Amino acid sequence: MSLNNSGQKRILITGAAGFLGSHLSDRFIKEGYHVIGMDNLITGSISNIEHLFPLKEFEFYFHDVTKFVHVPGKLDYILHFASPASPIDYLKIPIQTLKVGSLGTHNLLGLAKEKKARFLIASTSEIYGDPQVHPQNEEYWGNVNPIGPRGVYDEAKRFQEAITMAYHTYHGLETRIVRIFNTYGPRMRLNDGRALPAFFGQAIRGEDITVFGDGSQTRSFCFVDDLVEGIYRLLLSDYAFPVNIGNPDEITIKEFAEEIIKLTGTDQKIIYTPLPKDDPKQRQPDITKAKEILGWEPKIGRSEGLKITYEYFKNILEKSKLSV
Ligand code: UDP
Numbered sequence: 001m002s003l004n005n006s007g008q009k010r011i012l013i014t015g016a017a018g019f020l021g022s023h024l025s026d027r028f029i030k031e032g033y034h035v036i037g038m039d040n041l042i043t044g045s046i047s048n049i050e051h052l053f054p055l056k057e058f059e060f061y062f063h064d065v066t067k068f069v070h071v072p073g074k075l076d077y078i079l080h081f082a083s084p085a086s087p088i089d090y091l092k093i094p095i096q097t098l099k100v101g102s103l104g105t106h107n108l109l110g111l112a113k114e115k116k117a118r119f120l121i122a123s124t125s126e127i128y129g130d131p132q133v134h135p136q137n138e139e140y141w142g143n144v145n146p147i148g149p150r151g152v153y154d155e156a157k158r159f160q161e162a163i164t165m166a167y168h169t170y171h172g173l174e175t176r177i178v179r180i181f182n183t184y185g186p187r188m189r190l191n192d193g194r195a196l197p198a199f200f201g202q203a204i205r206g207e208d209i210t211v212f213g214d215g216s217q218t219r220s221f222c223f224v225d226d227l228v229e230g231i232y233r234l235l236l237s238d239y240a241f242p243v244n245i246g247n248p249d250e251i252t253i254k255e256f257a258e259e260i261i262k263l264t265g266t267d268q269k270i271i272y273t274p275l276p277k278d279d280p281k282q283r284q285p286d287i288t289k290a291k292e293i294l295g296w297e298p299k300i301g302r303s304e305g306l307k308i309t310y311e312y313f314k315n316i317l318e319k320s321k322l323s324v
Pocket of ligand 1: 087182193195196198210211213275276279
């Protein structure tokens with residue numbers, strides 16, 4: 001364990017065993033940081049970070065951030081990425097979802113203040129709700145149903161932004177807010193209920209593809225490496241207001257399902273099932289700010305990103321067959 005040694009930067013990443021947290025842990029280790037990963041493994045998985053355990057630049061705390069958070073030694077940065085993040089997860093564990101965004105964020109802001117660390121939170125396009133402005137820019141306040149099924153996630157994330165800005169203005173804490181749009185790539189959970197892993201899982205297993213509603217709702221999917229680059233740049237920038245990070249290449253969910261059927265070379269049928277309540281009808285990030293402030297834009301198109309992700313899911317399913 002290195003507590004204060006040399007000039008090496010120390011960063012705490014909550015949700016480190018999750019999809020995004022694990023990719024961020026990889027990136028900061030590659031950049032020469034000492035990474036302290038924290039996770040309670042409710043939705044995260046040790047398999048996402050087990051390759052980091054032998055490294056002296058990495059340590060792991062099994063901890064629930066809604067309880068008081070203690071980390072010995074100096075901390076330069078805190079990234080708060082712990083949260084259930086798929087509609088199925090936050091329907092299953094709504095109270096934990098609210099607590100990690102509210103109590104968890106408060107604890108981590110307290111830690112950041114104590115350590116004089118720069119604090120970055122993972123906010124989300126969900127704070128725009130079912131948007132009436134398209135594409136969504138950071139000035140749009142959103143259209144969220146607080147008491148609907150998505151309310152526990154959306155309002156936790158809105159509260160998270162509010163308390164982060166309050167620590168910035170009241171305590172002068174250095175803070176960053178990234179609004180993350182739909183992101184995909186290796187280490188997504190096959191069974192997290194999201195469209196992309198659901199479609200890949202169904203195609204590979206030879207099942208019908210379940211499109212919710214008539215499939216005319218849109219999303220814009222960003223490959224995880226692009227997202228990580230945007231977050232890295234935002235953390236090191238001096239911009240305290242929210243920044244959208246996502247890929248503006250918008251597609252209907254029906255077309256998306258067709259792309260996955262084509263890529264997997266399977267001959268699956270699409271079946272249409274009811275649209276979940278409050279499912280946003282359209283979503284596309286306006287990334288003007290990210291371009292101007294961070295010099296960032298996505299580099300990896302869907303066809304390339306989906307191929308990489310398909311290979312990952314095929315391997316995972318092969319391994320799971322072998323271990324049965
Ligand atoms: N979706 C779908 N079939 C599935 C899972 C999701 O048609 O098996 C739809 C879902 O209703 C939504 C879109 O795909 O309109 C993206 O859903 P996801 O859960 O991936 O993300 P989010 O709704 O949070 O953007």
